[in-house]
Amino acid sequence: MPSISEKGRRMPASPIRKLVPYAEAAKKRGVEVIHLNIGQPDIKTPKIALDAVKNNTIEVLAYSMTEGSEAYRNKIAVYYAKNDIHVSADDIIVTTGGSEALSFAMGTLMDKDDEIIIPEPFYANYNGFATAMGINVVPIESKLENNFALPPIANFEKLITPKTKAVLICNPGNPTGYLYSQEEIKQLAELVKKHDLFLIADEVYREFTYDGRQHYSILQEKELEEYAIIVDSVSKRYSMCGARIGCLVSKNQNVIKTALKFAQARLSPPTLAQIASEAALDTPQSYFDDVIEEYMSRRDILVSELQKLDGVKVAVPQGAFYCVVELPIKDADEFAQWMLEKFEMEGSTVMVAPAAGFYATPGLGENQIRIAYVLEKEKLIKAVFLLGEALKQYLSQ
Missing domain, CATH: 3.90.1150.10 (Aspartate Aminotransferase, domain 1)
Incomplete structure (x- = not known):
């Protein structure tokens, strides 16, 4: 059998x-x-997004560009600029949900048996993506007693080996709800630059911060352009989980060009969902x-x-x-x-x-x-x- x-x-x-x-x-x-x-x-879900699909006059539901429609990527770049993240459409690949963006990132950065350090607890599917790619997750424990704050940088350094290729964080966190401070992001930035690693940030909950706190993106950090990769999604931001639209964002063009080859293998992200997601970007504050x-x-x-x-x-x-x-x-x-x-x-x-x-x-x-x-x-x-x-x-x- x-x-x-x-x-x-x-x-x-x-x-x-x-x-x-x-x-x-x-x-x-x-x-x-x-x-x-x-x-x-x-x-x-914002009505503007639903109406964009409902009122569309498409007669042939065709493939989109592999990297996502140019109009949509340009609007994503404008959205990021409003959040003090300065990227262009060429720095963005539209993906089938944030999940695909994570898979593309792992496939782009790591070979079989390479290692990625992730503070735990973390989004459970990180384990699944890593297993599918043949990558080893190296966990570093954060604790309920201090609200799951970033573990000490010295603890990260103890885990770094020649096989370590990246650090992955979720900010704000799933499942913890913890929001990394600007100082914690700066500590991680210094770590990855010191050890020549990539820093991947899953930022799909960027809008949802409480008690006057502000989200600080890894792409707001200076001199991190070649190291930083953002994973993003419309799922939670606009209550559009079923759209399955996300994106991979990096100023590192070697990363983008390589990830694009993985994207080409799946042809293109869904066309109608991109139309809805592009319209959603006009959702009022x-x-x-x-x-x-x-x-x-x-x-x-x-x-x-x-x-x-x-x-x-x-x-x-x-x-x-x-x-x-x-x-x-x-x-x-x-x-x-x-x-x-x-x-x-x-x-x-x-x-x-x-x-x-x-x-x-x-x-x-x-x-x-x-x-x-x-x-x-x-x-x-x-x-x-x-x-x-x-x-x-x-x-x-």
């Missing part, structure tokens, strides 16, 4: 999606499942002001309710719309599945994402979960109440 690849066997399952069968079974039993597990915003105010309100309520639960610890997010929560249990995977299979109260239960899948170091995060606060406030309050009741039942067994 033919066998699958070793790489396929090592490919990690998504900690966000692997519990879906249990959630679907619960729904078939008539149980309401409140989804805290996935970052699918309930915020409405008032949209983001309202969204940020809503997410801050949700964050405050969520954190306040979680802090009322015995034995629960929560990091306070400074951006994005996720938080990591430590529970008074040993195995969050088992607990999350138990809630879907065994627990309900007044016809409802909760689905969370076990956090161990957001770490690369075995044993870390086993008593933690990630919560996405993308639901209306009343649902969040109900979900945390159910979580607390579930913990009481689970711990009393």
Whole structure:
């Protein structure tokens, strides 16, 4: 019988999606499942983006340019300039979501068995992209006790080997919600220049920063042009997850020219989604002001309710719309599945994402979960109440 690849066997399952069968079974039993597990915003997509597709008069839905339409890339460059990031259309490759941009970056920078250092916990699919590319993730632990701040630079230097090619950060972070300060970005900039490494920043949550904090991009840092690569996406910014449009951005033209060859192998990004994404760039600032105010309100309520639960610890997010929560249990995977299979109260239960899948170091995060606060406030309050009741039942067994 033919066998699958070793790489396929090592490919990690998504900690966000692997519990879906249990959630679907619960729904078939008539149980309401409140989804805290996935970052699918309930915020409405800007009407201007939807109308651009609805009112389009295209008669032939043709391929676009491999690097994305020139008109769209020019508008992306204007968007970045408004954020004090100065790039041209030639520095941008439009991709099928931020996921493809990350894959292109890894394929461009690294060969088999090369290493990439990533502060953990991190977006779980980084493990998947690295496995698919034959790259080794070297994790460096950040801690809930200090809100998942950047680990000391000395700890990064201990991990650098001749195989190290890049450092990858998510800013603001998924799953932590941590926002790296300008000083922390400057420390990373000095590190990669000193050791001749690339610095990749996943900046898809750039707009979502709270409490008066400002996002500082790696491409705002001087003398980092040859080292810096941004991964970006429209998914969360405009609540357009289904568009599957992102981009790879770098001033390093060797990076762009090489990534373009990977892009050519998949032909082009989706045409209609680019039309919607280009139109979305005209979304007024008032949209983001309202969204940020809503997410801050949700964050405050969520954190306040979680802090009322015995034995629960929560990091306070400074951006994005996720938080990591430590529970008074040993195995969050088992607990999350138990809630879907065994627990309900007044016809409802909760689905969370076990956090161990957001770490690369075995044993870390086993008593933690990630919560996405993308639901209306009343649902969040109900979900945390159910979580607390579930913990009481689970711990009393």
